Amino acid sequence: MSAALELVAQSDTHPTIARLLDRLYAAISFEEGAEPDWAALRDLFSKHARITRITPEGIDYLSPEAFLDMTHSLFEMGAYTSFYEFELQRRVDQFGNTAQVWSAYETRRNLHAHEALGRGLNSIQLICDGDSWRVLGLLWDETNANPELDVARTFAARTVVARTVVAKDEIGG
Amino acid sequence: MAKSRSFFSRGRKVQATERMVTEVESRGLIMHRAGSGDGGEWVIDGRPMLNFGSCSYLGLERHPALLAGAQAALHEFGSNFSISRTYLECPLYEALESALGRVMDRHVVVAPSTTMGHLAALPVIIGDRDLVVVDQFAHASVHMATELIDDVPIELLRHNRTDLLEQKLIEAGDKYERVWYLCDGLYSMLGDFAPFEALSALLARYPRLHLYVDDAHAMSWTGRHGRGAALTHLGHSDRVVVAVSLSKAFGATGGAIALPSAELRAKIRRCGGPLMFSGPIPPAALGAAVASAELHLSPELETIQAELSERVSFVRNELDRRQISLATDEATPIFMIHYDSIPVACSVVSTLRERGIFCCLSAFPAVPINKPSIRFTVSRHNSMADLQTLVDNLAETSAAVSGTSAQSRRHRSTQVLAELETSAAE
Numbered sequence: 383m384s385a386a387l388e389l390v391a392q393s394d395t396h397p398t399i400a401r402l403l404d405r406l407y408a409a410i411s412f413e414e415g416a417e418p419d420w421a422a423l424r425d426l427f428s429k430h431a432r433i434t435r436i437t438p439e440g441i442d443y444l445s446p447e448a449f450l451d452m453t454h455s456l457f458e459m460g461a462y463t464s465f466y467e468f469e470l471q472r473r474v475d476q477f478g479n480t481a482q483v484w485s486a487y488e489t490r491r492n493l494h495a496h497e498a499l500g501r502g503l504n505s506i507q508l509i510c511d512g513d514s515w516r517v518l519g520l521l522w523d524e525t526n527a528n529p530e531l532d533v534a535r536t537f538a539a540r541t542v543v544a545r546t547v548v549a550k551d552e553i554g555g
Numbered sequence: 556m557a558k559s560r561s562f563f564s565r566g567r568k569v570q571a572t573e574r575m576v577t578e579v580e581s582r583g584l585i586m587h588r589a590g591s592g593d594g595g596e597w598v599i600d601g602r603p604m605l606n607f608g609s610c611s612y613l614g615l616e617r618h619p620a621l622l623a624g625a626q627a628a629l630h631e632f633g634s635n636f637s638i639s640r641t642y643l644e645c646p647l648y649e650a651l652e653s654a655l656g657r658v659m660d661r662h663v664v665v666a667p668s669t670t671m672g673h674l675a676a677l678p679v680i681i682g683d684r685d686l687v688v689v690d691q692f693a694h695a696s697v698h699m700a701t702e703l704i705d706d707v708p709i710e711l712l713r714h715n716r717t718d719l720l721e722q723k724l725i726e727a728g729d730k731y732e733r734v735w736y737l738c739d740g741l742y743s744m745l746g747d748f749a750p751f752e753a754l755s756a757l758l759a760r761y762p763r764l765h766l767y768v769d770d771a772h773a774m775s776w777t778g779r780h781g782r783g784a785a786l787t788h789l790g791h792s793d794r795v796v797v798a799v800s801l802s803k804a805f806g807a808t809g810g811a812i813a814l815p816s817a818e819l820r821a822k823i824r825r826c827g828g829p830l831m832f833s834g835p836i837p838p839a840a841l842g843a844a845v846a847s848a849e850l851h852l853s854p855e856l857e858t859i860q861a862e863l864s865e866r867v868s869f870v871r872n873e874l875d876r877r878q879i880s881l882a883t884d885e886a887t888p889i890f891m892i893h894y895d896s897i898p899v900a901c902s903v904v905s906t907l908r909e910r911g912i913f914c915c916l917s918a919f920p921a922v923p924i925n926k927p928s929i930r931f932t933v934s935r936h937n938s939m940a941d942l943q944t945l946v947d948n949l950a951e952t953s954a955a956v957s958g959t960s961a962q963s964r965r966h967r968s969t970q971v972l973a974e975l976e977t978s979a980a981e
Contacts, residue, residue: 460691
């Protein structure tokens with residue numbers, strides 16, 4: 383097994399990645415009268431990124447530009463007049479200049495709302511292209527998102543699977 | 556610059572709409588069929604309910620003058636007058652357009668509905684070298700009609716943002732002959748007015764600016780002779796076209812376009828597609844509309860408007876006293892309360908229905924995804940006692956929802972913390 387393989391569940395051991403994800407959630411969120419931070423969103427994604435969302439009507443495979451177009455279109459038509467998305471929990475698996483993140487999110491209609499509009503998991507792939515970490519892949523499944531999603535249970539299940547993989551790897555190495 | 560009308564295909568939008576509508580339908584909150592009723596109370600799904608969903612704000616559809624007008628026209632002309640208006644029109648059209656001209660102090664052309672009015676007017680009044688800017692929350696029928704003018708640039712504007720409209724006017728400069736801003740006078744969902752004062756100022760500053768205002772929901776219950784909000788505030792300008800409804804507070808059926816010149820009226824009458832090729836308004840509806848227009852010109856209308864105004868003020872004050880926040884503070888008969896999520900909004904509507912109160916759920920695409928709401932209206936059909944019942948039940952339901960939400964949040968937080976601790980211990 384490669385000595386560089388590192389599976390870490392605590393996000394605070396990856397401060398740079400944590401900051402990137404905080405910026406990602408902050409950029410997509412906006413209050414009534416404001417709008418998403420388009421420049422920040424553009425900056426956060428690698429130009430080679432793929433954004434994929436699974437919806438009841440089909441799967442969208444988007445480039446960063448197409449993703450921004452879609453978000454802009456939803457914003458312009460008034461589908462959202464405010465939006466707040468934040469992380470509930472995060473799991474980061476890093477290997478060198480690559481990282482895979484499971485990020486449990488909750489969406490609310492605005493910062494002050496008490497109830498969730500939705501909860502789900504973002505699967506995020508990151509790449510360090512020189513000095514900066516950027517989002518290379520963002521994938522989420524709206525068909526399975528729901529406001530009552532039990533995040534703790536979902537993460538606990540994933541942790542067990544990851545430990546199993548490590549064990550096998552260690553045996554193989 | 557012309558923007559793409561939508562990121563999503565028409566088929567995709569139909570699919571999404573069907574999914575969302577079916578979901579709400581399966582909860583039993585839409586697609587009802589009324590039994591007997593009198594406007595203020597209807598039998599819905601076999602049980603009597605107080606009706607707080609009517610757009611007939613003045614309750615004129617049962618006014619004796621309108622019923623008599625409809626009956627007289629029915630007896631004189633029969634159940635329909637089946638020929639295109641381009642060839643031959645029922646004489647009641649002339650009586651109606653003439654009376655509406657006096658109501659609105661404009662040149663008026665009548666259409667079978669407000670939507671048909673948009674479809675007839677917009678392709679005629681928008682020129683080849685014009686720019687069209689549409690408020691994102693303008694009525695769906697206005698957005699629909701812009702499909703017919705998609706050979707000119709069409710841009711969406713954030714709701715009521717006249718600062719952004721001014722920015723567009725500056726950017727447009729002299730590149731376009733005219734810049735048309737399409738908006739509602741009174742927005743049918745949020746219940747807020749267009750920013751008339753700011754629009755009036757923009758009209759004064761930018762000679763290329765023209766307005767097309769769908770004032771369907773403000774007709775009759777406000778303004779002199781019930782001419783609505785848009786003409787009350789912007790009627791001084793000859794760069795304003797106003798579409799109204801005859802099917803809401805007016806108490807009859809149809810729509811009308813109020814125009815600044817006889818020439819423009821004649822052009823729409825000659826060239827407006829639905830006016831040439833679509834069926835005319837049935838005589839009974841025309842008879843009711845003529846009677847309503849005459850009522851609008853009589854002193855009785857002010858009394859009727861005051862009776863509605865009293866009801867609207869009562870509900871607004873009572874809700875304010877009970878600290879129930881509404882989407883807008885405007886004194887209109889349209890009320891909206893936002894909730895955090897669809898399940899909560901559905902639960903409020905269901906609870907009210909169980910208590911014999913008919914209010915409507917508003918969800919995307921009728922309102923933004925982040926504004927699941929209940930919408931209710933007040934009309935002259937609603938007695939003061941019924942309105943008291945409404946506010947009492949809204950207060951109780953809202954308190955129950957807040958309590959449940961808080962309890963549910965506490966329960967979920969405790970559950971998540973407990974499971975995280977268990978997970979960490981393992």
